[in-house]
Amino acid sequence: MILKKSILAICLLAFSCASAAYAADAPLITVSKSDTISLGMQPISGPDGGAISKYLESDLAATGYFTFASPGSASLIVSGQSSGGELDGKVSDHSGRSAVAGTYNGDAHARADAFANDIIQTLTGNKGIAGTRIAFAATRTGRKEIYIADFDGSDVQQLTHDNSISVGPSLSPDGRLLAYTGYKSGYADIYLVNLSTGSRDRIIKYPGTNSGAAFSPGGDRIACTLSKDGNPELYVCGLNGSAHRLTHTPGIESSPTWSPNGDEIIYSYDDHGGPQLYRISSSGGSGEHISTGFGYCTEPDWSPDGSKIAFNVRQNGSFAVAILDLRGGGTRVVAEGERPVWGPDSRHIIFSNDGTLYLMDTQSGRKKAIISGLGRASEPTWAH
Amino acid sequence: MTSKLVRSTVLLSSILLLASCANMKKHGSGGGYGSDSDTVGGTPLPERQDGVNFMSDNVDKHQFPPVHFAYDSYAVSPDDESTLQSVAQFLQSNQNTIIIAGFTDERGTPEYNRALGESRAEAVRDYLVHHGADGGKLQTVSFGAEMPVDPASDEDAWAKNRRAEFGVVK
Numbered sequence: 001m002i003l004k005k006s007i008l009a010i011c012l013l014a015f016s017c018a019s020a021a022y023a024a025d026a027p028l029i030t031v032s033k034s035d036t037i038s039l040g041m042q043p044i045s046g047p048d049g050g051a052i053s054k055y056l057e058s059d060l061a062a063t064g065y066f067t068f069a070s071p072g073s074a075s076l077i078v079s080g081q082s083s084g085g086e087l088d089g090k091v092s093d094h095s096g097r098s099a100v101a102g103t104y105n106g107d108a109h110a111r112a113d114a115f116a117n118d119i120i121q122t123l124t125g126n127k128g129i130a131g132t133r134i135a136f137a138a139t140r141t142g143r144k145e146i147y148i149a150d151f152d153g154s155d156v157q158q159l160t161h162d163n164s165i166s167v168g169p170s171l172s173p174d175g176r177l178l179a180y181t182g183y184k185s186g187y188a189d190i191y192l193v194n195l196s197t198g199s200r201d202r203i204i205k206y207p208g209t210n211s212g213a214a215f216s217p218g219g220d221r222i223a224c225t226l227s228k229d230g231n232p233e234l235y236v237c238g239l240n241g242s243a244h245r246l247t248h249t250p251g252i253e254s255s256p257t258w259s260p261n262g263d264e265i266i267y268s269y270d271d272h273g274g275p276q277l278y279r280i281s282s283s284g285g286s287g288e289h290i291s292t293g294f295g296y297c298t299e300p301d302w303s304p305d306g307s308k309i310a311f312n313v314r315q316n317g318s319f320a321v322a323i324l325d326l327r328g329g330g331t332r333v334v335a336e337g338e339r340p341v342w343g344p345d346s347r348h349i350i351f352s353n354d355g356t357l358y359l360m361d362t363q364s365g366r367k368k369a370i371i372s373g374l375g376r377a378s379e380p381t382w383a384h
Numbered sequence: 385m386t387s388k389l390v391r392s393t394v395l396l397s398s399i400l401l402l403a404s405c406a407n408m409k410k411h412g413s414g415g416g417y418g419s420d421s422d423t424v425g426g427t428p429l430p431e432r433q434d435g436v437n438f439m440s441d442n443v444d445k446h447q448f449p450p451v452h453f454a455y456d457s458y459a460v461s462p463d464d465e466s467t468l469q470s471v472a473q474f475l476q477s478n479q480n481t482i483i484i485a486g487f488t489d490e491r492g493t494p495e496y497n498r499a500l501g502e503s504r505a506e507a508v509r510d511y512l513v514h515h516g517a518d519g520g521k522l523q524t525v526s527f528g529a530e531m532p533v534d535p536a537s538d539e540d541a542w543a544k545n546r547r548a549e550f551g552v553v554k
Contacts, residue, residue: 144530165530168495181498186437187525188498207429209502209526212495225499227524230426231506232499252458254499268496274456275496296456298496312493319493338493379494 035364036067037123039091040074046082048108055112055154056080059130062152062359063120063348064366076123080115082108089115091123099123109155127345133383134341134350135159135169135178136357139375146180148195151343151350151359151382153370159193168211168379172219175383179203179213179222190224192239203241214256216282223256223265223282234267236282246284257302257309258282266290266309268298277311277324292324292331299339303346304384310340310349310362321351323362334362344384352378426506427519430481436553438483438525443551448474450533450547451508456492458503460511468511471550475517483551484508486526489542494528501526508548 039060044052056078060066071077076099080089091100100122104114110131117128135148140158146169149156159178160166168181178193182202190204190213204210208227215222222237223246234246234253247253251271258265265282268275274295278287296314303310309324313333321340324331337353350359355376360367371377436442448471451464460468475482486505488497505524513519534541 165527167528168498183527183530186439187432188527205432207432208506208524209498211498211526225495225502227426227429227502227506227526229428230509230519232502252496252499252503255493255495270456270496270500298493314492319491339495 036065038069038073038075039066040069040071040077042071042077042079044080044082044087044089046087049080049082051108052080052082052087052112052115055109056116058152058154059113059116060119062368062370063129064359064361064364064368065120065124065126078119082111087111087115089118091119109150113150126347129343129345129348132344133171133175134357134380135171135180136352136371136377136380137167137169137180138371138377142375146178147374147377148178149371151348151370153357153359156371156374159195168213169381170213170215170222171381171383172215173217173384174219177215177219178381179215181211181213190222190237203239204237204243205241206243212255214258216258217260217262221262223258223267225254225256234265234280236265244284246280246282247287249287253287255299257300259302260304260306266300266302268300268311277309290324292322294322294331297322301341301349303342304344305346308342308346310342310351312338312340321349323349334365335360335367339379341380341382342384343382350380350382352380426510427513429523430520432523433481433553436481436483438485438549438551442554443483444554445549445551447552448550450549452543453504453546453548455489455542455546456500458486458500458507460507468508469515472512472515472517474552475512475521479521481521481523481553483523483525483553485549485551486524487531487545487547487549488529489545490529490532490537491542492529498526498528501528504546504548 041057076091078091080087087104089102092098100119102118104111113131116130120128129151132151134151137144138147143163144165144167145158146160146166147156148159162182162184165183166180170179176195180191181188182191188209188211189202190210192203193200206226206228210226212225213222225232226235232252234256235243237243251269254268256265256267264279266279269278275298277290277297277300280287294313298312300309300311307327311322313320313322319338320333321335321337322331322333337351340349340351342349348361350357356369357371357377357380358367359370451467484505486501488501509522509524532545534544
């Protein structure tokens with residue numbers, strides 16, 4: 001997609017050093033405005049230039065890495081020409097030296113996403129997340145239905161029209177499949193939607209409640225909670241509905257999340273007195289308690305780089321988003337809200353708070369509302 | 385915090401189950417269990433009946449009053465024993481199936497609430513089974529925090545919404 005690229009270090013060196021320091025210890029810091037890169041956006045020329053400009057600015061703004069200024073006062077100027085289905089994009093300084101230059105193709109949105117990711121990766125050193133897909137439940141129609149969108153809240157589409165209760169979506173790592181909990185049968189069953197073909201099957205429909213689907217890293221298995229044996233337990237299911245039981249306890253298991261290599265699952269377990277995080281082999285065995293320092297821990301999500309768990313805690317009667325560093329860095333609370341999920345860069349999270357979805361850079365603490373006005377939005381999932 | 389005490393002292397059915405499962409003593413650090421038995425914590429559910437669910441017209445949801453729970457607890461309350469005894473007696477003298485639906489209040493995260501609602505339904509089912517009902521005639525479903533009886537956000541509403549309802553299949 002990128003035919004040519006040239007990079008000049010120029011004024012970027014200082015930012016790169018700061019960025020590397022953040023990556024080493026990831027503290028929650030109060031960010032001053034100078035920690036962002038100032039961009040001046042010139043309108044993209046060409047027949048679909050307006051649409052590309054809009055997508056590009058939304059992608060860049062959502063990450064929290066950039067601030068926008070007039071081209072005259074910004075540090076770097078973003079410009080581009082679109083013609084014949086190709087976008088020639090460029091980022092340069094005031095002396096005209098080029099920091100990013102590339103040619104991008106696909107539809108207008110895909111070209112904008114590819115240019116945005118090139119800008120993010122080159123200027124910040126972090127993985128680009130433009131164009132990645134999210135899903136969530138929302139009450140716009142008066143019923144909870146599943147919606148899909150881009151990570152920045154653009155291109156929202158209503159996926160289900162069940163007119164029932166449709167909740168708990170999980171996107172497969174490649175973003176092509178979506179599993180969710182639906183009550184169309186009057187019971188909670190797990191449905192599988194192929195987003196390419198639109199086909200939908202009720203794949204997990206055992207007696208009792210079937211819920212909490214989480215795709216394995218390979219996308220070929222689903223961890224979930226089934227109560228068919230008389231108590232909520234964790235299972236790993238094939239996409240054909242076959243179920244292998246992992247846990248055997250009298251308490252409540254819920255919300256499994258997979259390690260990046262698929263060997264382990266972290267989940268929430270409530271024995272007698274507040275749900276806690278546990279980890280277990282994805283082939284079964286005994287759960288091992290994970291100490292977080294909090295008495296109520298639910299809905300964990302394992303970062304794709306394997307180093308962190310985002311989850312919910314309750315403190316002082318309200319719910320907050322916490323991040324546990326699995327490499328010994330302890331737990332920190334980063335925001336008010338519920339149900340955090342990691343992006344593919346293991347740095348941004350999306351979570352809900354009071355019916356709105358937010359995108360947050362967990363290192364800088366910057367956040368942005370990405371989904372609002374669809375009734376109450378909840379339970380985000382982010383393909384990674 | 386009091387709910388924890390209630391839960392740990394009143395879950396009659398779990399106490400019975402614990403007593404009957406000698407191989408469950410393998411506590412991991414912080415309370416993880418290991419067991420080879422697939423029946424720990426409950427009696428397997430029967431197959432669903434076609435055309436019958438908690439929302440369908442062939443189910444009477446008002447024959448028995450709901451039973452209620454403390455916050456973040458699935459322990460059956462002593463206050464509800466007379467209701468549960470009458471449900472157990474009904475099941476012993478009739479052929480009807482009952483669908484037990486578990487619900488939570490609006491607080492807490494949605495997936496945890498779905499599991500908690502299911503545990504409430506299953507705790508009620510365990511109680512009934514241990515009081516003579518046939519587990520093969522007891523189905524469960526959880527709606528989590530959906531379908532509150534009182535949509536207000538206060539203690540009174542939350543107490544009403546933490547419940548299990550009985551749907552008698554006609």
